[in-house]
Amino acid sequence: MLESRPGDAFQLGELLNNTYRIEALLGRGGTSDVYRARSEISGRLMALKVLKAEFTGNDDYLALLTREEAIREIRHDAVIRYSECNRTQDGHVYLLMDYVEGPGLDKKLKQGPMPADDLLTICRRVAGGLEAAHARQIVHRDLSPDNIILKDGDPSRAVIIDFGIAKDTNPGAETIVGNEFAGKYAYAAPEQLDGRTDARSDIYALGALLLANFRGKPPDVGRNPMEVVQRKGQPLDTSGLPEPLKTLIDRMTAPDPKDRFQSATEVLRYLDGTEGADATIIVPKPQQAAASPAPPPRRSRRGLYAGLAVVLLAAAGAGGYVSGALDPLLGPRLPVADPYTLVVDKPESGPPRAVGHVPDAALQSTLASLMADRSGSADLTLARGAIAPSWGADVLETIGQLDDLAEWSLTLSGNRGDATGWTSDRALQERLMAALSSDLPGALEGRAEIAYRPAFLAAAALAPALQALEDCGPLTLKDAPATGYGPDTAVTVTGRVAETATRVRLFDALREIAGARDIVLDVEVLNPTLCLIESHLPQAPASAIDVVFTVGDRDEPNPSGRFFVGENPVIDVVLPPDVTDGFLTVSILDVSGNVFHLLPNLNREDNSVAALRDGRQGEVRIRVAYDLQEAAENGGLAFRVDDSTLGKSKVIVLHSAEPLFDGLRPTAESASGYAQALQEFAGRNAASLLSLDSRILVTATP
Template identity: 70%
Template sequence: MIESRPSDAFQPGDVLNNTYRIEALLGRGGTSDVYRARSEISGRLAALKVLKSEFSGNDDYLVLLTREEEIREIRHDAVVRYSENHRTQDGLVYLVMDYVEGPGLDKKLAQGPMPADDLLMICRKVTEGLQAAHRRKIVHRDLSPDNIILRDGDPSKPVIIDFGIAKDTNPGAETIVGNEFAGKYAYAAPEQLNGQTDARSDLYSLGALLLANFRGAKPDIGKNPMEVVRKKGEPLDTEGVPEPLKTLIDRMTAPVPDDRFQTAGEVLDFLREQGVAAEGDATVIVPPPKRATPAPTLAADSPQAAPPPPAPEPRRARGGLIAALSALALLLGVLGAYMGGALDGLMAPAYPVSDPFTLDVAKPLDGTPSAMGNVPSDSTRAALTSLMSRHQGSADLTLASGDVADSWGTDVLETLNRLEPLDQWHLKMTGNKASVSGMTRDADLQDRLSDLFLAGFPGALSGEADIRHEPVFLQTAEVARLLDEMADCGPLALPGASPVGFGPDSDIVVTGRVADTVTRVQLFDALRAVAGERNVVLDVEVLNPTLCLIETHLPDAPPGGIVVEYTVGDRNEPNPSGRFFVGENPVIDVVLPADVTEGYLTVSILDVSGNVFHLLPNLNRQDNAIADLRAGRDGEVRVRVAYPLSEAAENGRLAFRVDDSALGKSKVVVLHSVAPLFDGLRPTSESALGYAEALQEDMETDRDSILSLDSRLLVTAAN
């Protein structure tokens, strides 16, 4: 549980709408917080997702929270159950969902490797849950260890939670947190870096998290953005993973989506073939049937056939009473030493071997500490548990044997004593190697601790330490300077930034456009390096170099309410998503509002390949006066600028068919001007650079000529 703050929307004991009594805060997010609550009517526990007050009056966020509520139609015991939205008297909106008790797979990951059989059981049930979601055209998009909870700690009862960024895959559907990249780098499918997501992306993420929990470590995704993009194009390293888990993961995480299992049903078929079968609500591992063989016959001299040797006759010891008393005294002495922990370093109890031998102890900023992993002795476990209890923290520690020094427990406790004064700290142990990070707002404390760890770790430990000094406020100017350095597609903005900077609980929200995915990754990593514990929210659109070139040359004109609409010409079907596949014929209409009656219309499409096609005017259609386009019609008027192939063959107008030579994002740009733009007609097709230079020259001649600018993306993709 997380310690409550006075600024939280609700405090333990509060009752919402005379029904739900708040018991604890479970987690904080960028737009919402999650609480555990109990119904005063039924006594049932529930989790409440509460939209933060600054978003409760925003219609966009309310629509998205309502979309999340609609996921309640998924009925499966491996998917968290949603119920309904409510609004408090103060205007706060919250969503009610089932409360699931148990550890998340992220907690299991921190404790070390999981058995392959447990992971096969988890895979079976989670895949069934995904299948139920995919049947309703809903993709999770953010499947990772922290989004799967083992109900009551049972691997046969996993539950998928947090469909908060789930996306309905129907054309035109909205994404809960916008249409940008969702998912954590370590588990996201390669196509998600480019904003492409479908059901196969969930299968990739599930395979990646299975591998992570088998190894007890996240997938290696590289140390810089270029490595992230490169490694995402390579198969995951499954060397040493036992069958059938290895083949399962390999086929779920192929870098190319077409090479993976295509559906959750195919994953379930594979599991059934491998003997992973379902019984009621549980999943069990059933070995594939084998041909019966005769029972072996043991030879007379076989060790198994030999009878056990007779027990030796006990011999009467001399001085029996004295010897017995001496032995008893020795035994009591040993027991006393053992109970006091004095023999921890000398005795080797028969604890299960853990390789690697790991321990993770952390204290988040303004939160309670936790300790999870392995310890070599009862005394170390008791000391760590006591330390966590003093700070209202939690300890989940497993006694284990491993390749660690005799003084390991004492050395770890001394390391934690050093870290306690910090505002936030994290100790991660693997054997005798330590990784320490921490943050303080006291510059002198940072200097002292950095010097102390530079001189060496306690006892037999070795490792690296990163102690940061972070002021209370992160200066807005520092973040703005970073954005200026990384902007490659027009300016990046910080909406809502305070003049005094970003406080400890502030979100750093960035809006704008970038030229490619690598820039987006670099931007996120650069912000993450200075953000500390603050959330980084990138509401950034990934375009391409051609579109960015034009974006920097487009006039600074307001939108005019002119709408661009798409139709699939081959089938005469509206296409509200704006996504067209190879072989399809995009038809483009421009809809003029009733108040746009004078001036001139210039419509161009900026192609992903670096070319510009002028749809209106062009050599085959030179009249672009709005009065002529209206032809006496009042009200809203539709003007077609790209035609069905069949119609274009008759009237010679422009038409397109998508091929696979250049796929990605194009943009239709509509300019409304007082007078015709440019000095004469532009060619029907020209380079983006030539068009950009012509726009720049025209604006320098008459900056007030352009009345409005409207645009819309058109995305082409492989089938």
């Protein structure tokens, strides 16, 4: 873990968008930093990649981060799962992904050589993830040891991260030789130096990093551009490697892409010993003919699936083909697949696909035909594994039940599976949930999550939920469509709430109404004290008066306004050049329900702007909360954060033409007393109030 700095995008303990609590800074990169965060709604750990401030206005970097978010369509255990790409109120763009605990291969590389068996296991796992990514036409382009994490240190649970990482892909000295890129180009395929990249480039990179981890050091790419280009045209040195690792890496890292394995599927077949077998069917989009027969009615498919399932059961000999009992009749046993995976899905827009393992040619042909009927594709490998005798029939029955949905996915690992999807047909959703919510068909273990999404949801349908949970002012639907929310339209709510529990209840209430639509709560969580004051503050415009924070112990600027236990918050009010008269009233409302008056108070009674400026022109800083040493010398107010009152406090700056109150308020008073005094002033002399500005100060444990 790294130490946070005052200039970092997020500080430890900060609550991002009122959902994700920042727990640790995991790493710093050239264009982004990565944090560990925990959802305060679900408790789930997440990794959070935030684009550095200087890149947030660059459309190229934003596009790359958005591209990385699109990787969430890949469903494979070896590929990091992405959640959302979002922007905070102060402009930071971040990407959420699953948090994976374990060492990266870069750390293992520094520790020395790895065993060949572990590297073969990693190769099988990562190649499976690349197979799923390449099926989606997504090429990693930057595969290297730091982009593969061994979950819990287990080679069989390797996970690929950092798809779409922002980088300069143009050839040239800065890209090839610069310190930031030298390590990456140790693993880049030769064609990448010419700006050409395809799936075979990922295969080269995987082979190169396997070699590096076997040797315990990265390949030497040279010290200048000429050496880099020359060495990239030569085969990697695999002398001394044991078989089959040597041949595997040789064929993955051939300098000419035509001489390499042409796909991740070919790598897997080599590892399984089935290279050259006719085990894969790719179904192209069929050509339309003038006399094409009309497609059968949708409702007739279920009978077709049932009939095919019976045929498959008969062909499988009640599991004999998978178990090997029929080997004397049917020929050699199939290779073992572990894990035994199959993914069949149908996107809302786009062709369906089936990718993974099947136990027999009958199911392989059936799924390929089903995909071809819908202009989709099938990439299916014959294999045996730990599956039930009725597995194929159960898969077809599940697909038959899901196929009327607008979008669906079935993901299987052995007999265990998950089915998801959605429909705007309430009766269909209820029927499928009744049939599949407790268990999938036959011997398949798992359940379905089928969501109901009305075609359009009126904004008025959400209003009662918002009104019922307003505990800190109005909650508002942002940019609510006049025609209602479509299935893919996010519901965005703005406003304030008094506590995190209210935010959670709001999310649950909206989810109940909005179904599977995205819900974005752009809602600030305050506390009951701040909400009380918010409801009693007089109406006044904001101004250019600013509030700035400093860590008194270290005299360091603290733009985040977050202070940890033991630190000494120093507060300055910055007057712009044009604020030269009137009176300044500064108070801080803390989380315990108390108000401390920083200006005026018994130690500093004169709060006129003229006295505070003391003849100074231009921008002037007025210190209202001191560091401890200053306070000891001048008797001013100073604070040190303890763990008894952690949370959000609010600094309020009121600029008025006349003194705000009759006489001095006590240095500290209750929030309710202060709120009543504000209301009385507003009722008597509202026109005297020139501006109202505020800043949130957060106290937290490190």
